[in-house]
Amino acid sequence: MPLPKFLKEPWRPEVAGALIGLVAVLQIIVVRSPWYITGPENQFGGWLFYVLTGGLLNTKEWAYFNPNSPMFVAPAAAPWEPANKEFMIVWGFMLGAMIAKAIEGNWRLRWPANRMVVLLSIIGGLMLGFGARLALGCNVGNFVATIQSLVFSGFVFFLGMAVGTFISTRLIEDFLMEKMHKSKPIRIELGSNVDNRKVLAFALAATLLTTLYWWGLGIWAAIAFLYLGIAYGFFGSKGNVCFTSMLRDGFWSRLAPYGGNARAIAIALAIMITGNLVLKYGFGWQYREFLFPVGVHTFLGGVLFGIGMVLVAGCSFSSAYRSGEGSIPHLIAWFGMVAGMTILSYVWPFFFTTSIYLSPVLHFYDFFGGNVAAGAAAAYSVALFIALVGSWRDGTLQRLVQIPPLKILAPRLHV
Template structure:
């Protein structure tokens, strides 16, 4: 009896510990897996890429658009810079597919996959509008909350500063639009969900895993690597519920959270940045996430549009993928609007934006001008985030 009681006490303590610190542990793992991808790419393929997802999303959207609506989209300036290629040969597209599969596999394995969040009319408008702005803004800026935020800060890129200066006010604006228009109108039609029968959960999990294996076998080696890491990112996302939009909305208003998600975002960036810094001082040839080809004003404006989309949709590019994979119909609509509408529409406008916007300041990393001390701007930004998270926590405590 005493043994049973001790086991129960241990499990209870573990539950309390994980409930308090689990998100932070997952964020640490997320940052470590990010640098593991860069290191693996360096060792096996000599690339050392810092990862992103919206380039791949825009190619997937462009392939569908060219097949169904307008083949001429492939001739736009945007798709001349980012050509439409077979997904099985393209790491940028395969990591997107991997994140989706990661959400599917994790939710099925835990017996939690279900079709849910069927939107009413207002929620549908919210998803379509937010998703469109996410897609349009991210590709105008040539990066999203991963490529121009997580990876850009890890790269100590000037684009991280430009994008963040646009994105955070954008999130504030988008959150206020959500509060004024959608908060009390948008919602699921029903709280019920449609889950597969219990006897199919294991077979479906195995089927999803086999699909991942088949994709890996038929993909080019580097694309297979990014697929595998995408699956890991999707699994971590589902298990942790890690979402950049949630963290950044905590800055906009204390009603959105205690600052916990913002701290998790901070941890992920910190671990990734330290890993990149170690590789840099070791002289590794890295392909940093600098939004090459976009001027800083263009990145800033794209960040504003993207941030408004995050505030309205209540999700980021990354979380919309793993949530869609786990059966959220709302997230599927957001993702479809992002990939199939927002990004292709931007492709038609891309050359116009490039022609009217001055392109001040080059695409560069602070490492190029400060050497190993280039990590200091990133560390300074993280300290600012710590302060903001502390303020958000105090404000949230007062509202509670």
């Protein structure tokens, strides 16, 4: 039986953004936690460094990973360990995108165009990791997930990302573009022509085997994270949703001004805010919110993360799901991000004691005398601002404003 046509074609990013927002609300209901990514990746990085160095880097004793430390966050753990079951959401991103592209018939290995791309993927990935760990979260955990809960750190991290993407966009478009074109090309044909039916079969088999593994352990939460991740990755891939494009193309780029991703993220954010308000304040639903303290570390982490996003042409979400699409540059960047987070975890005590521990947790409504409605309006305004700026830059708003008024034809009177 042939698949529906809409599954074989790309989607508008706004549609994908709306579906991602709904999945994020569903995640609050199913696993009682907001959408997040980098925490489990950091745990994976701690384990990976330990294994690759044969224990010479005893990451398990670092304050970040050591349960006996007062600065402990999470243990270093492999993706298949129950202590890191949340990593299944990242694995789901990759499988979901693989399924999406295989159904379209567009899955293939995409190798770096030249050596400069490889270098930027490594440097940008490291900066993504540094920024995400310094700010306690990435564009998902410390932007949409915190603003969803009306936590002010998300707004400060957004400002930092905006500054970082401006710096990096100007760097790329004004100085590095010519060097990238002159860089020695990399010509690899391996995986450029594959049977997408086999790719789809592999992705479905991997999904089934992963499900059976966690079912055998009786850890249903891991299965839930897996399928939530598959949904995020599938929708993200179908709409080519990317937070990098939201800021680079929607705010700063002179070469490719485009507001589709800005509108997609704004729609997803608005749905997530609404879901939080209805569930938490309407039904009293309790879940693990990210009450991140806001301080210098939040803004600085956002700046580093923003610079890294443009260098790799991807965020923590899109780098993961595009790896599942077969993009080798994004896979390099993803491992770079994991390495960056793990490296910064080594100096975690310094940042924890000098900024993070000393910083307050603030909500939007704290600036309005505790008025939740006013705080929610401020959070919605962030989404509206993102949508309007992106829509203005790509001309969508101007076209809407210039719609000619409907002409009402009055009957002629004959005397």
